[in-house]
Amino acid sequence: MAIRTVAVYSDADAHANHVRACDESVHLGGSAPKDSYLRWEKILEAAKATGAEAVHPGYGFLSENEEFAQACADAGLVFIGPPPSAIKAMGLKAESKQLMEKAGVPLVPGYHGHDQNPQLLQREADRIGYPVLIKASAGGGGKGMRAVDKAEDFAAALASCQREAINSFGDDAVLIEKYVQRPRHIEIQVFGDTHGNYVYLFERDCSVQRRHQKVLEEAPAPGMTEAMRQQMGEAAVAAARAVNYVGAGTVEFIVEQREGGEMNFFFMEMNTRLQVEHPVTEAITGQDLVEWQLRVASGEALPAKQSELQIHGHAIEARICAENPDNNFLPATGTLRVYRKPAATAFQRSRVRIDDGVREGGEISPFYDSMIAKLIVHGSTREEALARLDAALAQVQIVGVATNVQFLRGILATESFSKANLDTALIERERAVLFDREPLGLPLAAAAAITRTLIGEWPGKMPDPFARRDGWRSLGEYRRHFDFEFRGAEQTALLTYKRDGGLWLEAGGVAGPLVIGRFPTGEFEVEFAGSRQTLDVHLDGAVAHVFASKGATKITAIDRLAHAGDTQAEGGRLTAPMPGKVVSFAVKAGDKVSRGQPLAVMEAMKMEHTIAAPADGTVEELMFAPGEQVAEGDELLRMSAAAAAAA
Template sequence: MFKKILIANRGEIACRVAATARRMAIRTVAVYSDADANANHVRACDESVYLGGSAPKDSYLRWEKILEAAKATGAEAVHPGYGFLSENEEFAQACADAGLVFIGPPPSAIKAMGLKAESKQLMEKAGVPLVPGYHGHDQDPALLQREADRIGYPALIKASAGGGGKGMRVVEKSADFAAALASCQREAINSFGDDAVLIEKYVQRPRHIEIQVFGDTHGDCVYLFERDCSVQRRHQKVLEEAPAPGMTEAMRAEMGAAAVAAAKAVNYVGAGTVEFIVEQRDGGAMNFFFMEMNTRLQVEHPVTEAITGLDLVEWQLRVASGEPLPLKQGELKIHGHAIEARICAENPDNNFLPATGTLQVYRKPQATAFERSAVRIDDGVREGGEISPFYDSMIAKLIVHGATRDEALARLDAALAQTHIVGVQTNVQFLRGVLATESFAKANLDTALIERERAVLFDREPLGLPLAAAASIARTLLDERATNTQGPFSQRDGWRSLGTTARIFAFEFRGETQTATLRYLHDGALTLDVGGVSGPLVMGRLPGGQIELAFNGGRHRIDVYERQGAAHVFADQGATRIAAIDRLAHAGDSQAEGGRLTAPMPGKVVSFAVKAGDKVAKGQPLAVMEAMKMEHTIAAPADGTVDELMFAPGEQVTEGAELLRMVATAA
C-alpha cells in the first residue's frame, strides 16, 4: 500500500479522498490555487503545494506542475478526483512515465472511452445496446445537419469529448440545428479543447440509470449495482438515488452484465461508471442503451457506498496498489435506499444561473457515522469562505440512507430543512420542492421531471409574508429585550399607563414594499397585523438561539439570521428572506435606470451577436457569457436599437457590469 499520495483536485472530493487516506494511514499532499490558498482541502491534507492562478488553466490543469509537486514531496501515486485531469489520458500517461501510479484506469481505457463516437463504435462490437445516431469522424456541419434530419427530431447534439452536461443541446426542429451546433461546439472547445460532436435520437421519457463498475489488475471486474440520476437541470444531475426505483432483478443483472462487458472491452481498472439512457414504454417495460462511460469516480458515488457499506475510495487505493478486488460479485449486496442532493450556489428561478459570494452562514445537519450513514455531508467549504466564479457551483453533497425509499425521502427533507446558508443564493429550497412533487414522491422519474413540475417548483414562497414578517419582528423584539437592561425608562416595549400604542414596520418582500402593525396592549400582550392576517404574537428564545413563535394559529421553531439589513428566516416548512426598510432613509423613490443590460453573474464575455446601431427584437440573443463552465445567453428585453457595446469578447466581467446599452423602441 502507498505511504503518500498527491490529490490532484480541490474542494469536497479532495477532502473526501484525504479522509479515507487518513483512515488508512496514508499521508496526503494537497495542491491549490490563489483562490484556494485557505481552502478546506489544503487543511485536510498533511502537506500542500501551490500551483498558480485561480483559473483552472493556471493551476489545476497544469499537470506538469502537479507532477513536479508529487516528485518534490515524495508522493508515490496521484489521485485525480473527478473533473479537471481525471479523464485526461495524457496526464495518466505522464504519471506513468514519471514513475507515479495514476489512481484510475490505464491511459488506453481513458482514451477509448473519452471520445464518445469511438466508444459507441467499440460498444457496438462488444454487443452493448446503442441509441440510433451518428458517431462518425466527418464533422462537416452540412453532413451533421443531414444526419440529424435522417435520425429525426428531437435530436441530441453532444460533445464527443464532453461530460457533465457541457457541450450538449436538444434540437426540436431542423431549422434550429445550425445555431445549436455552433453553440454546442463553442462550449465544447472551451471546456474540453475539442469541438467534435455526435448526433443521437433524443429518447422520449428517458431515465438516466448508471452502473458502478470496478476492475482490478488481475482481470476481474464487478458491478456495484445502479444509481438513478434522472432528475436533472441543464443536463446536469440534481438528485441521485440507489437502487433505481422500479428496477427488477432481471434488468439489474442484464444492465450489470452489459456494464461489465463495456469495462472489459477496454481492459478497465479502477472505479468507473457506465451510463445508460433508459426508454420507458407503456406497461412498465424498459429498454436501455449505452450512453457513455465515465472513467473516474463519480460525484454521486456516496449513494453506492451507502447501500453497500463500502468505501469506494479505499477500493481505488487498494486496486491501484495492485491488490485484487476486495469482494466478488456474489458477495455484493444492497441494503436499504440512499439519495444524494447536490447543494449548489445558483438561482433556480433564473435559469439556474450560478451565484457567487461569501458563506456568511453555513449550518449543516448533524452527520452520523460514515458506514451506511443515515445522514452524510461531503463538502469542501466552511462558514466565512468564498464561493468564487472560477470553479463548479456545487457547495456540498447531502446524502441520506434509510431502510426504504420513503424513509430516505423523509430523512433528506428533514436534513435539507436543517441546512442554513446565507450570503449566496442556493438551490436548497428548490430541492425540497422537488422532493415534495407527486412525480418524485411516486418515483415517476424521467429527465423531464423538473420541466413537467415547473408550475410547483419555480417562484415558490414556502413561508409567506405573515410568518416572515412575524419572524423578523420577533427577532427584533427579542434583541431589544436582551440589550435594554438599564431600567424601566429605557425599555422599548411600548407600555403605556393607559390604552395601547402601535409600532409600524416596513419591509421589502419578494420585490414589493409591505407594512406590519405591532400593537402593545396594556397587559403586556402583543398583536400583529400584516398581510391581511391579524392576531396575538407570542415569542421566546430557546437554548442555542432558536426562536419559538406563535402566530396566526401556528407554533413554529425558527432560526433568523440578520445580515446586511435583511432577515433570513428558516423554518420546518422552508426558508425565505425579508428586508427591513428604514422609511426615512427611503423617502423619495430613486429612478430606475433604463437601457442597460447587465451581467447576471461574474464571468467571461464569449461573444456579441450584435453591434452598435443594430435593430433588435424582444427576445433576440445579444451576447453570450460563460461562468462556472456553462454558457448563458443574454437576450433583448424589448424591441430597440443597440447603442454601445461596453466590453470585448474574452473580457472578464463582474456581476452587474453593464454589457451593452440599447434604446428601446417607443411604444
C-alpha cells in the first residue's frame, strides 16, 4: 500500500524484528512497559518527530486504552482502531454487560455492579452459586481472572485477581459470573466503517486454553450450524452497532453445550482491537484484515459486503510460547540459541504461515508476553489442516528456552481435539496423555547424543585411524561408557567398537548395531534397534537437544570428574522458578507452615504465580521485599531444616 512505517521500541526490543522491518525506528525507554510502551507521550512525540499520520496500536499495551486513542485524536493523529467512546463502552466488562443487555444480546447470569465491597461480592457469588468466575472488569488476555469452586476460597481468589488487575490494567474492579459447565469459547470477527456499514467475518473457536489464555484457535468452529453462525454473527454486529464501532473488533461468546448437541451462547466481552488469532480468519476468507483496518481508518467504506464473504476450508493457529507445560506453564526466559521454523508459503487460503517477532540469537525477556510465534496452517478440511499443523510443528526447533511445541503436538493427537470434542477443560481432561510426555525414549535419545559425539570426533567423511580422538584401537574390540541424565534419572549407555569397524550400542535395555549416516544439510540418520530416524541434534553445553519427525527430547551428558565433589545438597531453600518481581509474602519469619500452603506471590510476563511450601516447617528468613526484582534461582525465603528434609 506504499505506507511508510515507524517502529517504536524499548531497550529489550532494540534488535527485535519489528524494528528491523520498519522504515525507521524510535527508542521509547527502558525495558519495563511502564518505562516504554505505556508512555504514550513518548509515542506521540515519535509520531510528530517522524511525520507519521496514524498510530497502529497492535494487540496489547495501549490498544484498548480510550485515553490514548483520545490523545492521538487531540494530537491530530489517526488512531487505527475504534473511537474512544467505543473503547470506553466495551473496555469495562460490567458496563458493557449492561449495555449488551439493553441491546438484546444474551448474557451469562452474574454481578456487574459498581459496588466493589468484598463482602458484597462474596454475597453475590453465593447468590449466583458456585462455581463462579471472577474477572477483572478492565481485563483481557486471561489476566485478572480466577475460577472459584467453593465459598471459603472466594476471598483469597478475589484478592489475587484484584492484584493482578491493578498491575496489568491499573484498575482492580471485578465482575462475577456463573462458571458455565462444558463451555466453548467462540468469538466473532466484526468490522465497521465510518459510513454505518457492518459485517461479521464468521467465527473462531478458541476453546483450548490454559490459565484462561488461548493455546489453539481455529476457524470455522467445528459443529457450527449455519443458523447458529448467523445468530451469533448478527448478535455481534448488534453489539458493535450499540457503541458505533469502527474498525476491527472481536465479540467473544461463551457457548454452553447441552445434551443432544444443543448449544446456547452468551456475551462475554468485546475486544476493541485486532486479535492475535486474526490470521485464521484471513485464511478462510481470503481477506487481509490489517489492510481493511488501514482502509477504514483512511475513511473508506468496508471492502466487502456480508453477502460477498464466504468460508473456504479450515485454518488453525498454534501459539508457540516460551513456557514449561510440565511445570504449570511457568514462563521461560533466555537466548534463542537455535530457532528453526517451517518455510512459509503463499498464504491466501494456502498452506503455512508463521508470524514472529524474534530470530535466532535473540533474547526472550521477562518483561513481555511469553509468545514466541504464531504458526498458522490452512487445509481444505479440518483433518487436512490438523495434519499440516502437526507436520509444521515437527519442523520447529528451539534451543535455549523451554517451549510448548511438543505439548501442542500432544494436543493435536488427543482424541478430544482430533474428534472436535471441544471445551475449555480439554487440557485438564486430557492431562494423563498431555503432560510428562516422552516422544522418543531413552534408547533413541542416547543413540542420537552418541552419534552427535562421534560425528564431532571424526574429522571429515572418512575416519582416519591416526586422527581420531575417540579411543579407537587397532586390535580387538573396545567398549566405551557414556553417562547421561535423562528425565531426572542417571543412565549409562555402552558403545562397542567391533573388529569389523561396526558399532554396537546398549542403551535403555535395548541392544543392537548402530548405523550412522550424515546428510549435507547437517541432519543425520540413525539406525538402531530396528528403527531408522532422521535427526537433528543441537548441543547446548552438556545438553543434547534431539529433534525427530515424531517429537523432540533432550539428554544431558554427565562428566563424572566434574561432578565428583558435588555431593552436598542444599536444604531449606525456596528459590524463584523464573525471573520476575516479588508481589507479596503470605508469611513472615517464625511462622509455621504446612505443605502446599501459599508462601509468596511472584509476577512474571504479566502473570501471577504462587510459591507454595514443599513440606511442613518453619519460615526462618525472607530474603527479598515485595516489589523487588529477582532472577531465576534466587532464594526467596529460607525454611527450617526439617521442612527441607521432608521435601
